[in-house]
Amino acid sequence: xxxxxxxxxxxxxxxxxxxxxHIAGPYCAKYLADCGADVxxxxxxxxxxxxxxxxxxxxxxxxxEKSGLFLHxxxxxxxxxxNLKTPTGKQILKDLIKDADIxxxxxRPHVMPALGLNYxxxxxxxxxxxxxxxxxxxxxxxxxxxxxxxMIIYGMGGSMFWTGIxxxxxxxLGGTVVSYQVGVMAAVATTFALYGAEKRGYGEYIDIAAYxxxxxxxxxxxxxxxxxxxxxxxxxxxxxxxxxxPTGIYPCKDGYVDVSGGTVVFFPRTAKMLGRPExxxxxxxxxxxxxxxVKRKEEFDAEIYYPWVLQRTRREVxxxxxxxxxxxxxxxxxxxxxxxxxxxxxxxxxEIDHPVTGKILYPGSPYRSDxxxxxxxxxxxxxxxxxxxxYGKLGYSPEDLVKLREVGII
Amino acid sequence: MMTGLYFKGIRVVDIxxxxxxxxxxxxxxxxxxxxxxxxxxxxxxxNTRGQQARPTQATIGPEIALPWARGYPxxxxxxxxxxxxxxxxxxxxxKLSMTADLTRPEGMDIFKRLIQKTDIFIENNAPEAMDKxxxxxxxxxxxxxxxxxxxxxxxxxxxxxxxxRAFGLHMEHTCGHSQIRGYxxxxxxxxxxxxxxxxAGGATAAYAAAVALRHRxxxxxxxxxxxxxxEGMIPQLGQxxxxxxxxxxxxxxxxxxxxxxxxxxxxxYRCQGDDRWINITVTSEExxxxxxxxxxxxxxxxxxxxxxxxxRLKNQEELDKLVESWTVQHDNMAxxxxxQEAGVPAGAVFNAEDAYNDPQLKERGFFEPLTQEDxxxxxxxxxxxxxxxxxxxxxxxxxxxxxxxxxVYKQVIGVSDEEYAELEKAGHxxxxxxxxxx
Numbered sequence: 124x125x126x127x128x129x130x131x132x133x134x135x136x137x138x139x140x141x142x143x144x145h146i147a148g149p150y151c152a153k154y155l156a157d158c159g160a161d162v163x164x165x166x167x168x169x170x171x172x173x174x175x176x177x178x179x180x181x182x183x184x185x186x187x188e189k190s191g192l193f194l195h196x197x198x199x200x201x202x203x204x205x206n207l208k209t210p211t212g213k214q215i216l217k218d219l220i221k222d223a224d225i226x227x228x229x230x231r232p233h234v235m236p237a238l239g240l241n242y243x244x245x246x247x248x249x250x251x252x253x254x255x256x257x258x259x260x261x262x263x264x265x266x267x268x269x270x271x272x273x274m275i276i277y278g279m280g281g282s283m284f285w286t287g288i289x290x291x292x293x294x295x296l297g298g299t300v301v302s303y304q305v306g307v308m309a310a311v312a313t314t315f316a317l318y319g320a321e322k323r324g325y326g327e328y329i330d331i332a333a334y335x336x337x338x339x340x341x342x343x344x345x346x347x348x349x350x351x352x353x354x355x356x357x358x359x360x361x362x363x364x365x366x367x368x369p370t371g372i373y374p375c376k377d378g379y380v381d382v383s384g385g386t387v388v389f390f391p392r393t394a395k396m397l398g399r400p401e402x403x404x405x406x407x408x409x410x411x412x413x414x415x416x417v418k419r420k421e422e423f424d425a426e427i428y429y430p431w432v433l434q435r436t437r438r439e440v441x442x443x444x445x446x447x448x449x450x451x452x453x454x455x456x457x458x459x460x461x462x463x464x465x466x467x468x469x470x471x472x473x474e475i476d477h478p479v480t481g482k483i484l485y486p487g488s489p490y491r492s493d494x495x496x497x498x499x500x501x502x503x504x505x506x507x508x509x510x511x512x513x514y515g516k517l518g519y520s521p522e523d524l525v526k527l528r529e530v531g532i533i
Numbered sequence: 534m535m536t537g538l539y540f541k542g543i544r545v546v547d548i549x550x551x552x553x554x555x556x557x558x559x560x561x562x563x564x565x566x567x568x569x570x571x572x573x574x575x576x577x578x579x580n581t582r583g584q585q586a587r588p589t590q591a592t593i594g595p596e597i598a599l600p601w602a603r604g605y606p607x608x609x610x611x612x613x614x615x616x617x618x619x620x621x622x623x624x625x626x627x628k629l630s631m632t633a634d635l636t637r638p639e640g641m642d643i644f645k646r647l648i649q650k651t652d653i654f655i656e657n658n659a660p661e662a663m664d665k666x667x668x669x670x671x672x673x674x675x676x677x678x679x680x681x682x683x684x685x686x687x688x689x690x691x692x693x694x695x696x697x698r699a700f701g702l703h704m705e706h707t708c709g710h711s712q713i714r715g716y717x718x719x720x721x722x723x724x725x726x727x728x729x730x731x732x733a734g735g736a737t738a739a740y741a742a743a744v745a746l747r748h749r750x751x752x753x754x755x756x757x758x759x760x761x762x763x764e765g766m767i768p769q770l771g772q773x774x775x776x777x778x779x780x781x782x783x784x785x786x787x788x789x790x791x792x793x794x795x796x797x798x799x800x801x802y803r804c805q806g807d808d809r810w811i812n813i814t815v816t817s818e819e820x821x822x823x824x825x826x827x828x829x830x831x832x833x834x835x836x837x838x839x840x841x842x843x844x845r846l847k848n849q850e851e852l853d854k855l856v857e858s859w860t861v862q863h864d865n866m867a868x869x870x871x872x873q874e875a876g877v878p879a880g881a882v883f884n885a886e887d888a889y890n891d892p893q894l895k896e897r898g899f900f901e902p903l904t905q906e907d908x909x910x911x912x913x914x915x916x917x918x919x920x921x922x923x924x925x926x927x928x929x930x931x932x933x934x935x936x937x938x939x940x941v942y943k944q945v946i947g948v949s950d951e952e953y954a955e956l957e958k959a960g961h962x963x964x965x966x967x968x969x970x971x
Contacts (some may be wrong), residue, residue, distance in 0.1 A: 131751065133744055154737075158744055178793050179776035191775030195768070242921070261919075266893040269873045270820075274789065275880035278801065278812040284884045285599070286725050287716070292801045293810055293882050295789050297714035300729050303769035307736040312918045314743040315564055319539040319923060321747065327922035335899060338888065339917040340732040343601050345623040350604030351885035352911040353619050358599045358885065359808070361725070366598070372706070372722045379721045381706050386584065387971075411592060445697050452703030454721055456712040457777035457784065460767065465693045471764060484778045489734075489765040490741045494748055494756040 133159035133495040137317070139225040140165060140216070141200065142207075144172050146273075146299055147333060148229035148257050149196040150306025151313065155225070156199035157488065157497050163219065163513060164197060164504065168204040168533055171506040172197075181480045187506060188479040194503045195485060198475065202504035203513050204533045207238055211532045216240065218517050220249050224320075225313055229257040232267045242328040252326040253316045257309050261332035271333065273299040280337035282344055285358040293360065301337060308336040367414040368423055369393060372454065375432045380440045382451040387411050389449060396447035397431055477502040507533065538565025538923060543746065544945075546571060546647055547655040548668070550581045552701065552728065553762055554657030554685055555624040556735030557742065561653070562627035563916055564925065569941055570630045571644065572934055574963045577970050580700070582615035582934065586970045600885075606908050615966065616907040616933040625931035626903060626913060631941040632934065633961045635666055640961050644668075646946045648676040652749075653742055657685035657762075661696050670757040679755035681745045683738050689761045701728035701762070708766045713773050717788040733769055734762035790849060797845035798824070801882060802857045804865035810882040811865045813856065813872065818842070820877050827875045828859050905930035935964040 137160040141152040149164075149172065156162040166172050174196060175187035182189075206212040217240075220226060226245065228235055235241050235256070242254045256262060259271035274295050277283050281301060287294040312329050320326040338344055343358075351357045367385025384393035390409050394402035403409055413419050432440055437453035444451035455463070461484070466472060473487045488497030510524055510533055519527070527533045540561055545568040547558045555570075562568040572578070577586055584603065590610040593603055605617045615621075631647075634640040648654065654673055656663060663669070663684075673680045687704060688694035705711050705727050715724045738760040745756055767774060772793060773784040791799040791814065798821075799814045815821050818841065825834040833855050838844045845852055860868060865881040872879035881887065888894060889912065897919075900912040908931070915927055942948040942962065956962050 131748075133748070154740060179772055179780065179782070181779045183780065191779050192772055195771040195775050260893055261897055264893045264896040266873075269880075270876065270878040271880065272791075272796075272799075272814040272816065272878050274791070274799070274801075274814055275812050275878055278810070278882040279880040280883070282727075283801075283812075284810075284882050286727065288719075288723055288725070291716065292789070292803065294714065294716060294801070296727055296729060297710045297712070297786065298770050298772050300710065300733075300769045303771070304729070304732055304736065307733065307740065308917060311560060311736055311739045311743065312920070314740055314747070315539050315560075316920055316923075318743055318747050318750075319920075321750070322539075325922070327920055329918055329920055331918035332897075334893070335897065336917045338894070338899065339914045340736075343620075343728055345914045346601040346620040347885050348888055348914045349623045349911070350600035350619040351889070352913075353606040353617075353908070354595070354600050354604040354608050356595050356600045356604065356608075358601050361599065372711075372724055374720070374722060379706075381703055383700060383703070388579070388585070411589075415592075415597060448698060450698045450700050450703060452699050452705075452707040454706045454711050455709055457709050457770070457773050458781075460707075460709050460774070461777055465688065466764075469689055469692045471767075480779070483775070486768040486771065486774050487764070489737045489768060490758055490760045492741065492745070492756050492758040494754060495741065495744055495758065 131159070135159035137161065137225065138223045139163065139227065140219055140223045142226070142228040142230070143257065144229060145174050146192075146196065146302040147305040147309065148227055149174065150303050151255075151257065151309035152200060152227055153196055153198060154307065154310040155313070158495060159498070162200040163509070164200040164202045165205050165216070166202055166506060168206050168507070168528070168531055171202075171204070175506070181483075186479070194477060194480065194483070197503035198485070199500055200504055201501075201509035201513065202507055203510050204507035206532050207240070209532050211527065213238060213240065215514070215517065215532075217245070217248055219513075220245055220252060223249065223252060225317060226252055226254045227257070227309070227313070228254075232256075232258055232262045246326070250325050251320060253313060253320050253329065254326070255309055255313045255316070255329040255331060257305065257331050257333070259332065260334045262330045266334070273302045276305075276333045276337055277301045280334045280344070282347060282358070285347070285360050287360050289360040302333070304340065305331075305333040305336050308340075368420040369428050373428070373432050375435055375437055375440055377436045379454040380432065380437045380451065381454070382440065382444045382449050384444070384449050385414055387414065390414065392447045392449050396443050396449060397427065399427070402427075473499055475499050475502050478505065538925060540564050540566035543567070543652045544569070544650060545653045545655065546651045549655055549657050550578045551657070552620070552624070552731040553735040553738070554655055555581075555621075556731065557655050557683065557685070557738040558628065559624040559626070560739040561742070563927075566653075568628045569647070569937070569945070570628055570932060571635070571647070572630055572632050573634050574632050574935065574960060574966055575634045576636070577966065582621045583618045586615050586966045588614055611907065613907050613933070613965065616905070616931070622905070622908065622931035623914065626927050627929050628932045629937035629941060630932035630934055631938050632963055637961075639956065639959065641667070643942070643946060643948075643956070643961070645676050647941070648673055648680065650945055651677060651680060653681045653683065653746065655683040655685070655738070655742070659696060659698055660686050660690055674755070677755075679749055679753060681742060681749065681755045682757045683742050683760065684757065685734055685738055685760045685762060687762050689764070690759050701731040702726045704730040704763050704766060708763050709770050709773060710766065713770070713784050713786050715786045715788070717786060729769070730762045730766045734760055734765040737765040792846060795842050795846065797842055797849050798852050798856050800853050800856070802853070802860040804860050804868060805863055809865045811860055811868050811879055812882060813860070813877065813879045816878060821845070823875045824872070824877045827872055827877060831859070901927045903927055903930040905933070907933060933964065934966070935962065938962045938964075
């Protein structure tokens with residue numbers, strides 16, 4: 124045992140007050156909490172975070188302590204209930220802020236100022252504080268009070284316009300990945316600011332908009348914008364998949380698989396994979412011009428590729444493609460992912476025990492480092508589970524807390 | 534009061550390709566770090582500065598490829614097309630570029646000397662490629678004991694899929710994302726590409742690197758951090774993963790609906806004009822009534838079967854047709870404003886032109902002009918957030934290949950004029966790929 128074991132790991136010692144709800148804010152706070160920060164989640168008395176009422180639910184029981192979404196997003200956090208609309212509630216928050224390094228909130232822009240909890244006020248209490256406000260469109264601008272959901276942010280700020288087929292409506296991404304990503308970006312912005320604050324000796328206010336982080340993100344969104352500037356043309360949903368081949372998702376024996384086997388760079392490897400090395404020099408398919416010829420593609424698909432791929436399972440195609448150094452991947456569902464040997468070998472899944480649901484296997488850490496271990500110190504909290512612990516430190520006795528609860532302050 | 538950028542004085546060196554790795558480097562560059570891309574005139578990095586180095590004019594044009602894939606300025610071929618590729622240029626701002634052939638001993642020696650002056654090293658190559666070059670954490674630590682190394686393999690640095698190759702679009706399939714997106718009634722083979730993994734992995738890596746930098750300030754220790762792109766993506770599919778873990782249920786795509794949050798109407802509706810759309814997502818009974826009011830209370834909206842969310846979810850296909858019979862008569866932008874005013878969550882589906890014309894982004898100063906020698910002047914998507922005491926703006930245009938060789942070799946590494954001339958003669962230092970690269 125060396126002194127290393129007593130040194131801080133990751134964000135140990137960093138105190139975070141998390142006022143956020145739903146997905147983006149809580150996912151940002153989860154990143155901080157899972158990395159060792161002490162995150163106190165401040166929830167509304169009674170209902171708590173609305174995500175407690177969002178599915179999927181454990182055994183389909185819509186109980187506020189059984190939301191799979193909530194359980195996943197809120198690992199390693201403590202929970203207190205607090206009514207910020209009451210003078211005592213506000214005062215309690217301010218008392219907690221004195222000691223905090225970070226404050227996160229994701230209300231619509233008018234809310235915190237209306238409560239007297241805007242950064243200019245809080246800075247007076249704690250000049251070191253980094254306060255991050257996550258909003259849909261930003262704290263300023265004509266859309267700042269617009270209402271938004273995950274799909275609206277994606278449609279306005281993402282590549283939805285050119286995702287899907289030309290003859291039909293644009294189609295969104297899966298689940299609520301856009302919202303999760305906003306959370307990760309908020310974690311980046313907050314940690315960058317924390318680094319700056321600790322160097323300078325004073326904090327600042329971070330204004331991060333889901334709309335802007337989505338727009339600036341590297342999922343082709345930024346590229347689409349710049350390409351429009353460069354060419355005057357914008358991206359659209361393609362009328363057909365007239366591009367190099369084989370490219371894209373093809374059905375196979377037991378599902379679907381995607382092999383990027385086209386263009387002059389990759390086609391020779393495709394020939395190898397197919398056991399037809401002569402195709403690499405076959406002018407019908409191998410040249411730059413042949414590779415963008417739609418008739419040739421149809422011929423190749425019908426006569427050569429489909430017969431080969433339909434005889435093989437996803438994993439068989441994948442193995443052979445990888446052996447030929449072709450970038451490729453099958454379409455897997457959640458079950459395939461959970462059962463895959465690769466993640467089990469890496470101990471990716473984490474079994475977490477929870478007082479209401481018992482043990483569930485959760486997705487694990489998005490990064491690995493000895494200096495920054497992702498540990499599960501506690502499961503997602505029950506609503507207000509840590510009221511006594513947290514408020515006790517401020518000097519409130521259990522009897523005080525009963526009274527505060529009776530009048531709806533906690 | 535010091536208001537300099539956070540990472541002033543921090544040096545980041547990267548050997549990154551395609552998107553995820555360069556994106557991490559971009560975030561550090563944006564906030565003040567000196568970021569040096571290590572590139573090579575002898576070796577083409579796949580899908581980084583182009584799908585190929587020297588595309589002919591015959592393979593560039595709006596009828597041949599979508600703008601994001603091949604939208605060179607004015608759709609023109611150029612002697613240095615590799616400096617004009619939008620999907621590189623969008624993340625190459627604020628960065629410096631140097632060239633060296635690391636497969637030769639003197640090139641690797643230069644790299645090692647650069648690492649001695651480096652705080653963070655980022656790479657997102659196939660693990661075996663780095664192994665072959667001898668670029669390992671152990672090697673970097675020998676040069677700089679407290680270095681922070683960020684490795685972003687597709688799968689992992691160990692495990693059965695270690696050497697598997699994939700683009701982001703393949704990661705989307707294998708992590709379970711593609712399974713839950715797309716048209717309800719169509720074959721997965723109609724799915725168009727998405728690359729969310731790159732953004733997810735990239736942002737996670739930037740977060741981890743910042744925590745590591747802070748850790749180094751406090752302890753003096755560097756570290757190796759592995760961010761497999763796929764493991765950064767899986768938790769973002771939390772709902773479908775937890776549904777399987779808790780209930781053994783395999784979710785399918787819900788297209789543009791939202792049954793999980795019990796929301797209806799919730800879809801993308803056609804508007805007036807060519808390829809104009811609006812997303813309307815009603816999340817409460819109050820918003821439903823506001824929508825009915827905005828539509829002028831058509832008789833169908835008062836029908837019993839649409840009176841509450843259960844009924845609307847049950848009759849969602851019919852509901853969508855009826856809502857669209859109304860939206861199709863309106864301009865999508867005007868409708869967005871009108872519905873938002875009425876308290877209904879609605880948003881037009883923007884194309885790139887809409888984005889550049891958007892009053893919100895204009896007011897926020899989101900787009901910033903940059904002038905680059907081989908491209909000209911354009912408006913670039915700028916910073917992703919605002920920091921009240923850290924005024925910031927884009928500083929350098931997208932780096933051209935080898936543009937900063939002299940600065941990096943002489944000022945950073947400390948190479949003499951003679952050594953510089955020798956390395957230049959040996960082909961390490963240049964601004965053009967060797968002629969054999971197509």
